Amino acid sequence: MFNKIRSSRFILASALGLALAMLAAGQSYAADHLVDIQSMKFSVPTLEVAVGDTITFTNHDAAPHTATARDGSFDTGRLAKGESATVTITTAGTFDYFCAVHPSMKAGITAQ
Ligand SMILES: [Cu+2]
Missing domain, CATH: 1.20.5 (Single alpha-helices involved in coiled-coils or other helix-helix interfaces)
Structure with a gap:
């Protein structure tokens, strides 16, 4: 035994x-990258990733935020304070994204 x-x-x-x-x-x-949303900003202005990587967005503000790709390739949906969402980057390219609640909040992702 x-x-x-x-x-x-x-x-x-x-x-x-x-x-x-x-x-x-x-x-x-695949690697997971972390982007904090704090003080009405995305913590990484231009994030470099590999295709297949994931990105976890976490909102630390009292205001709700989203991370929404301009080309529609990903969208976290509305994140309340303390909430996170993970998206997967499935194609190479440059992706601009913004907050759908506050469209002046912008950042980018470069995927190879
Ligand atoms: Cu916002």
Whole structure:
């Protein structure tokens, strides 16, 4: 019984190790980038990402905000104070985005 438990742990550890090695070998596994929305600004004026990466926007203001792509490729919807939303960048290019509640709030993303 003890041996059986040990061997299944070994298989699990090996599978985990293999998965980690595969992640490390492929240099293009997705990263998550964080953008804070605070004092009526997006914290990163131009964010550089890779295709497949995610971006998590968090609103720290009392006012509601959105992060809405001008070309419609992503939209967090309205975020109240303390709320976050994550979007995935699926194509290469330059994306301008703004806050739909306060259109003068703008920033950009460059995806390669
Ligand atoms: Cu706003």
